[in-house]
Amino acid sequence: GAGVSQSPSNKVTEKGKDVELRCDPISGHTALYWYRQSLGQGLEFLIYFQGNSAPDKSGLPSDRFSAERTGGSVSTLTIQRTQQEDSAVYLCASSSPMAGELFFGEGSRLTVL
Amino acid sequence: SQKIEQNSEALNIQEGKTATLTCNYTNYSPAYLQWYRQDPGRGPVFLLLIRENEKEKRKERLKVTFDTTLKQSLFHITASQPADSATYLCAPSRAGAGSYQLTFGKGTKLSVIP
Structure with a gap:
């Protein structure tokens, strides 16, 4: 597709379950970001992938959060043992090496009951 | 610590007027600054x-200024329209470690009243 694709668009889960969120970036974009947006809050940086470099994981809030990017393309954000405070919209973005702007997906809304 | 402040959570203006949104940052020197629009959902x-x-960048009815001395960016929408109603996010690049990542402000929700 032409844009950043995220799935699922909505996910409702029970506390303690694991969830996986997927991001398919724009073809050719070497940089990929995950952000979290809680209700009424700004975008919180989670993790950044750039090409084959080691990811910047400095924004991950706890060791229950992890992310990987396979083949420099698709990325999966995994949240283990979900808690209610994990409820938020998880946004993925990608960018090309020649430009600074980010292209965002529509987000995955996670609700932990 | 690095901090970003956008002037207000909400701004209401009359259609046809110029909307001015403010972004202030402290404790770092971004190489660049971006503005984004976010619609609900x-x-x-x-x-x-x-x-x-x-100092200044323009695109159609939009104008952005960047004052590195004041550590401030202003975002203007001239001849505002109801369709401009949205939340506008300021995003200075993070400094350090050679990594130009963005840190986003909480945004200003603009409502243009017909």
């Missing part, structure tokens, strides 16, 4: 990027 959409050596 959607991901942010890029609007403009301005570099530290640029």
Whole structure:
């Protein structure tokens, strides 16, 4: 597709379950970001992938959060043992090496009951 | 610590007027600053990027200024329309470690009243 694709668009889960969120970036974009947006809050940086470099994981809030990017393309954000405070919209973005702007997906809304 | 403040959470203006949104940052020197628009339930959409050596950037009815001395960016929408109603996010690049990542402000929700 032409844009950043995220799935699922909505996910409702029970506390303690694991969830996986997927991001398919724009073809050719070497940089990929995950952000979290809680209700009424700004975008919180989670993790950044750039090409084959080691990811910047400095924004991950706890060791229950992890992310990987396979083949420099698709990325999966995994949240283990979900808690209610994990409820938020998880946004993925990608960018090309020649430009600074980010292209965002529509987000995955996670609700932990 | 690095901090970003956008002037207000909400701004209401009359259609046809110029909307001015403010972004202030402290404790770092971004190489560039971006503005995004976010509609409810959607991901942010890029609007403009301005570099530290640029004073002003324009795109159609939009104008952004960047004052590195004041550590401030102003975002103007001239001849505002109800369709401009959205939340606008300021995003200075993070400094250090050679990594130009963005830190987003909480946004200003603009409502243009017909």
